Amino acid sequence: DQQVKQNSPSLSVQEGRISILNCDYTNSMFDYFLWYKKYPAEGPTFLISISSIKDKNEDGRFTVFLNKSAKHLSLHIVPSQPGDSAVYFCAASAPGDMRFGAGTRLTVKP
Amino acid sequence: DTGVSQDPRHKITKRGQNVTFRCDPISEHNRLYWYRQTLGQGPEFLTYFQNEAQLEKSRLLSDRFSAERPKGSFSTLEIQRTEQGDSAMYLCASSLVSGDSYEQYFGPGTRLTVT
Numbered sequence: 773d774q775q776v777k778q779n780s781p782s783l784s785v786q787e788g789r790i791s792i793l794n795c796d797y798t799n800s801m802f803d804y805f806l807w808y809k810k811y812p813a814e815g816p817t818f819l820i821s822i823s824s825i826k827d828k829n830e831d832g833r834f835t836v837f838l839n840k841s842a843k844h845l846s847l848h849i850v851p852s853q854p855g856d857s858a859v860y861f862c863a864a865s866a867p868g869d870m871r872f873g874a875g876t877r878l879t880v881k882p
Numbered sequence: 883d884t885g886v887s888q889d890p891r892h893k894i895t896k897r898g899q900n901v902t903f904r905c906d907p908i909s910e911h912n913r914l915y916w917y918r919q920t921l922g923q924g925p926e927f928l929t930y931f932q933n934e935a936q937l938e939k940s941r942l943l944s945d946r947f948s949a950e951r952p953k954g955s956f957s958t959l960e961i962q963r964t965e966q967g968d969s970a971m972y973l974c975a976s977s978l979v980s981g982d983s984y985e986q987y988f989g990p991g992t993r994l995t996v997t
Contacts, residue, residue, distance in 0.1 A: 776924070778924075781922075804984045806984070806985065806986075808988075813990070814990055814991075815886070815888075815973050815975075815990045816973070816988045817988070818985050818986070818987060821984070821985060861924050861925070863924075865984040867984075869927065870915070870927060870986065871927070872917075872924030872925045872926070873924050874922060874923050874924050875922075875923075875924055
């Protein structure tokens, strides 16, 4: 069962514009959500997270939004840079359990 | 401490052979996780340890798989009688359980190819 879904396998944006990556989850027990970034031949790197008690968390160019009623979260990157090109994984967590989406490949074109 | 390390980075083995992978977590982290990732998918949880205790195992972890963390530091993942379907990237992650923070920090992975 896929409890975390990233329905867009790929996304292409122009440098300087906003990138929006989306993620949906089904299990209401998840209470902590994370975004990871992955370059080829490397393990996923933690990017940003949000607790279920918040609806927004911002860190520099990266902002994560959480809509609990819709069981949806999104990652906004603004402005997008070519170095942001990578695969982005959404993860949803409860104590001792973390589930990942299948990832979205972001390409930022110069 | 520069992060989570895994050894080897690549392993090619013949079907039926046993393989063992090692993970060294970030030193102050008390939790250690193993994941498997196949092409086009996100990491799939296999098992995790809190200190030396193995607290949870996924149903993906067949009886050919065993993991240990004998002293609460490094961990090993052994696959016995490998099958071609075991070919994947095996990722290790560690975390420090603190409040409501669940960030896990991943190693570079071990890519297993079973021929």
